[in-house]
Amino acid sequence: MLSEPSTATVRATLPAVGAAIGDIADLFYRKLFEAHPELLRDLFNRGNQASGTQRRALAGSIAAFATQLVEHPDTRPDVMLDRIAHKHASLGVTAAQYDVVHTHLFAAIAEVLGDAVTPEVAAAWDEVYWLMANALIAIEERLYAQQGVVAGDVWRDWVVADRTEETEDVVTFRIRPADGAPAPGFRPGQYVSVQTELPDGARQIRQYSLSCAPGSPLRSITVKRVHGAGAPDGEVSRHLHAHVRPGDLLRVSAPYGDLVLKSSDAPLLLASAGIGCTPVLAMLEHLAETGHRTPVTVVHGDRSPAGHALRADHAALTGKLPDASAHFWYEDPEPGHPADRTGLVDLGGLAIAPGTHAYLCGPLPFMRSVRAQLLAQGVPAADIHYEVFGPDLWLAQD
Template sequence: MLSATATETVRATLPAVGSAIEDITALFYDRLFYAHPELLRDLFNRGNQANGTQRQALAGSIAAFAGFLLEHPEQRPDLLLSRIAHKHASLGIRPEQYQVVHTHLFAAIAEVLGEAVTPEVAAAWDEVYWLMANALIAIEAGLYRQAGLPEGEVWRSYRVVGREEETGDVAVFTVAPVDGSPAPASEPGQYLSVQVELANGARQIRQYSIVGSRAGTLSFAVKRIPAGTGDVAHSADGSPAGEVSGHLHAEVLEGAELTAGTPFGPVVLDRESDRPVLLASAGIGITPMVGMLEHLAEQGSDRRVAVLHADRSPAAHAFRGRVDDLVGKLPQATLDLWYEQPDQGDEHRDGQAAVHPGYLDLTAVTVPDQAVAYLCGPVPFLTSARSQLLAAGVPAESVHYEVFGPDLGL
């Protein structure tokens, strides 16, 4: 917890720091990448840097952590810390890298706030930083131990032993360790970090949901993100969007080698519970749900399972047939689909599914009593689905979500 002196100083300065936090984090990344250009080239997601979402996420996490320390001095914001720690572990972050961040972050704070950063203010926010950093270091150390790995040693060589075109813009890659050892264990709902070397020499990393793990292999799904032209492909907002997904789709065929990590991710199916499960997704957010359904079907689960998915159209809907088959193997499962551009305008049944026009609407379905909900999709979808679940009486602690990219919701 914060010391008494630091608590009063942080409480007094949080409004000023909070109002300047995005300027601070923008300058921090500028300083960090100037001093260590290899971090932008080979570790940080250049798309999230270019469109500003990583800056917003860092700013939000620092402000949220500081606010939590003030409001709940005897507790720790484990949800926020767990999500960050799992992402860090998937990248192989090491304890010594937190000192590098500290150096450039506090230089940015001093430059942005100027004379307002007295020795007392610097000492108080130094406490905040190291409370957060040391908590993350401890959680990440536990994740590495759980995976049976030395700290940061997450990467290994895999061979692509299968590739399947799920839709026009979604491909499933199945990989096995090149050395013949078993693929690392994964929990239903986790993701795998994949590193590729691009034509410009950058080694960029992205995380992809695991949609299957059997016979010593891991399968993950990749949606191709349209990209622009130029030395680094840019999307309409100026970010180098799609450079990794485009590379995987265009260059990585069966037989190729890939560098990938160890499965991580805090949003996983509770396999020990017998409570009903509600899986709600939109677009490519269906991928972690496929992993959860695969596990439930393999176990012959008799849990009540409500599967809800929203998509642009039936043609864009990835894993439509696979989910239908999995739902059919579960005796107490239902499947409801919503399409913005349905093949038919009216509600109808298609295989295992009840199909609705428009956006996900929980008033059209029965939310199981005592359900544990898992959500994945774009932030507007997550916001809407979570609000609907809370309004339907699902407790907040029973609603878990995964978001692709920086977690701006936190």
């Protein structure tokens, strides 16, 4: 909770800071990478930096956290904090790195806002920063302890047991720990980070959902090749597709991620688009293995059947559940595909059972659309959960 003087100062300055937060984030990253080029090389996603998505996500999260502090002082945005903390844990972020961020973030704030940053304003926003940073540090320490790893040392070598070409642009790698020790447990819907050494020596990190159930003897990650206009867009996925074969080693983190099935007998709706189907596959396999019996509605949108990765598994796993149905929409369907399943996902013709918990994964416009449709059908916002691949721009666009 913010102190009373800081609350008044943040409330008064929030419009000005919010209006400038994009410029502040841009300058912050420039200062950070000038002082610590190794962070851009080996920690931050160079593709997200080049596109500006990481800057927008940072700006959105700071603005959302500060707004929460002044408008709802007795609550904390735990969903947002948990999502960020899981991503940080998968990267091995340490408490000391928050000091580095603080130095360059506040230098950027002072430079962008100039004389408006009085000692009182600086102290108030310093309080905001450390409330957010210390909350994240505490969550991340708990996440590290749960996995039995040390902050900054989340990595193990894994051997690629085999690879399967799912579509022209999607490949599944089945992996096992290189040291022969048991694979760490995970919850359906979680992801791992993969650290890849690229030709220029950078050790870039990307997150990939585990597309298998926790009981599987091997772990599976399914990687879609990103066709960017040029480096660094898609540099890791293209490298994995082109160079990784059975017998090769991958550097893989402990599993993290907050989009996980709750232990509940509630009806479920599992909605995905594109490669967002991967955590849904893990959920479906887990539900089948554990004998889930309440209704499950599976929804997926894709450009075409040929581009629908793991399509046969998607349908087959749904079929293993006693009360489940799968509904696939394609923008470019094959002959004979139902007309009411052509184009974008439209839940209007589906009966959503009372008490449904929904899990969404896919591009942000898809998830926004599905969420709006679910809200219109009476599903409470608290029962709609989502996962964003890459920086979370949901808050940045609200």
